[in-house]
Each structure stands twice: as structure tokens, then as C-alpha cells.
Amino acid sequence: AQSVAQPEDQVNVAEGNPLTVKCTYSVSGNPYLFWYVQYPNRGLQFLLKYITGDNLVKGSYGFEAEFNKSQTSFHLKKPSALVSDSALYFCAVREYTNAGKSTFGDGTTLTVKP
Amino acid sequence: SAVISQKPSRDICQRGTSLTIQCQVDSQVTMMFWYRQQPGQSLTLIATANQGSEATYESGFVIDKFPISRPNLTFSTLTVSNMSPEDSSIYLCSVEAGGDGYTFGSGTRLTVV
Numbered sequence: 276a277q278s279v280a281q282p283e284d285q286v287n288v289a290e291g292n293p294l295t296v297k298c299t300y301s302v303s304g305n306p307y308l309f310w311y312v313q314y315p316n317r318g319l320q321f322l323l324k325y326i327t328g329d330n331l332v333k334g335s336y337g338f339e340a341e342f343n344k345s346q347t348s349f350h351l352k353k354p355s356a357l358v359s360d361s362a363l364y365f366c367a368v369r370e371y372t373n374a375g376k377s378t379f380g381d382g383t384t385l386t387v388k389p
Numbered sequence: 390s391a392v393i394s395q396k397p398s399r400d401i402c403q404r405g406t407s408l409t410i411q412c413q414v415d416s417q418v419t420m421m422f423w424y425r426q427q428p429g430q431s432l433t434l435i436a437t438a439n440q441g442s443e444a445t446y447e448s449g450f451v452i453d454k455f456p457i458s459r460p461n462l463t464f465s466t467l468t469v470s471n472m473s474p475e476d477s478s479i480y481l482c483s484v485e486a487g488g489d490g491y492t493f494g495s496g497t498r499l500t501v502v
Binding site: 309311317318319320321322323324363365367376377379380381382384 | 390422429430431432434437481483485490491492493494495496
């Protein structure tokens with residue numbers, strides 16, 4: 276079975292400060308890991324993914340995520356937050372053999388204050 | 390990446406009626422996925438729709454309530470049948486290309502009154 280946890284319902288940061296949105300996962304095999312963003316009244320958008328290779332993955336809008344196998348984590352980061360980054364963020368995981376069936380976390384609401 | 394056109398974008402329906410949601414993809418895909426999302430909450434997979442075979446439903450979802458059609462590799466429909474207020478939600482279709490992330494439709498916001 277696969278699962279993902281986002282331990283924080285809400286993350287608040289000041290504009291210009293670094294941000295981290297946490298995600299931990301559980302799979303029985305090798306994981307595919309994803310981050311998605313949902314802006315208010317808009318659909319879900321793919322941000323970035325980890326399949327294999329470098330542990331630091333770079334994605335859209337200046338976001339990056341670090342895969343840590345020993346800690347089974349895939350935290351989303353950005354060096355300098357923007358007010359426009361305020362949105363709902365979802366982490367998702369699937370086993371590489373479990374074609375198409377991703378499990379989503381409960382989501383973390385990021386609020387960036389000016 | 391694929392582009393998905395989903396409609397309707399929103400609807401308000403009477404309880405006991407049915408609503409069919411359509412998704413059109415601009416490329417051929419093997420699997421299409423239907424999700425439900427309560428506003429501000431996580432996504433729950435309803436079913437996986439493969440062309441040429443019956444859809445595969447997740448625990449808690451049944452074909453009589455959520456019949457799915459997949460007539461070709463670019464199109465799918467989800468029907469929400471005999472609706473009740475508990476069915477009020479956002480319904481999303483999505484596709485996945487190989488190991489890449491999902492592409493989602495814009496969603497259908499359903500309100501049952």
C-alpha cells in the first residue's frame with residue numbers, strides 16, 4: 276500500500292523568506308513523487324516530480340523539492356516566497372509499478388504575507 | 390503535456406437527478422482517471438477508465454452510482470446518478486503520461502439541492 280502525509284494544514288511565511296512545505300511518504304517499492312498546486316478557483320497544476328536521479332528536483336515557478344530516501348520525505352521548497360505563491364499544495368506518491376494510481380496528501384495551504 | 394477540456398464547469402442539480410461530466414483530451418491516452426475533491430480538501434480517486442474495458446472502481450464507489458464511459462482514447466464521461474446533497478463536490482478528470490505527473494481538467498463544481 277502507498278500513502279503520503281502532509282503534517283501541516285497551514286504554512287504561513289513572509290514575502291521574501293524561504294518556504295518549506297513538508298511531505299512524507301510510504302511505499303513498498305521505488306516511489307514516484309509529485310507536487311501539485313491549486314490556486315483559488317482554479318484547477319490542479321503539476322509543479323514537479325521525482326522519478327530517479329538527483330535528489331534535488333527543480334520545477335515550475337522557482338520551486339524545488341528534495342528527495343530523502345532515508346527519511347522518506349519529499350519536502351517542497353522555495354528560496355524566496357512571493358505573495359502569488361499563496362495556494363493549496365498537494366504531495367502525491369505512487370509506486371513505479373502502480374501505473375497511474377497516485378495517492379494524494381491532504382494538502383497544505385500556503386499563505387505568503389506581504 | 391496533454392490538454393484536457395472538461396465540461397460543464399459547474400452545475401446546480403436537483404436531488405434524484407443525474408449529471409454527466411465530459412472530458413476530452415487532445416491526445417490519445419490509455420488511462421483516464423476520475424477524482425472527487427471536496428473544496429479545499431484532498432483528492433479521492435473514484436475510478437480508472439481504460440478504453441475497451443470496464444472501468445475499475447475504488448473502494449466506496451460503485452458503477453451504478455458513477456457509471457463511466459470510455460468510447461475511445463481521447464474521451465470519457467462520468468455520470469453522477471440519483472444525486473443527493475452528499476454528492477456536492479468538485480469532480481476532476483485526469484490523465485498521466487508515463488511516469489510524468491497528472492494533467493487535470495479544470496473540474497466540475499457540482500451542487501445538489
